[in-house]
Amino acid sequence: MKMRILRKKMADGRVSLGLDGEFSIYIVKELRNVLMKEIAGSPDLELNLASVNEMDTAGFQLLVYLKKEAARRGGKLVVGGASEVVKSVLSMYGAQFA
Numbered sequence: 107m108k109m110r111i112l113r114k115k116m117a118d119g120r121v122s123l124g125l126d127g128e129f130s131i132y133i134v135k136e137l138r139n140v141l142m143k144e145i146a147g148s149p150d151l152e153l154n155l156a157s158v159n160e161m162d163t164a165g166f167q168l169l170v171y172l173k174k175e176a177a178r179r180g181g182k183l184v185v186g187g188a189s190e191v192v193k194s195v196l197s198m199y200g201a202q203f204a
Contacts, residue, residue: 109133111140120150122186126157129165129192141172149181153203156187161195169203 109127116122121144129137144151151172155161169185176183185203188196196203 109137113144116152119148120152121148122152122154124154124157128160129155129158129168130160130162131164134164134168138168138171141168142175145172145176145179145181145183149176149179151176151181152184152186154187155185155192156189158189158192161191163195166195166199166201170201173203 109125109129112124112126114122114124123141123144125137127133141151153169158165169183173183183203185192185196
């Protein structure tokens with residue numbers, strides 16, 4: 107399954123990306139490249155994961171990696187919305203991305 111990415115530039119300069127679809131090992135490599143380009147352009151990134159219908163450990167690991175990369179570049183990764191699937195995975199690991 108593929109993931110759709112909806113990109114929106116916010117008034118304050120941040121980029122907001124809406125992810126729609128599967129956030130799993132099957133798409134993580136491709137998704138990592140796209141998201142790293144976004145962080146390179148603007149380290150303050152908001153991800154809206156409200157339309158993610160599947161997430162596994164690889165997806166979670168990518169979120170952790172992106173959060174660290176954004177911080178390393180002086181920015182912040184925020185999850186602005188999360189589906190029940192995403193909330194469940196984040197809860198399982200005790201993670202917060204607010």
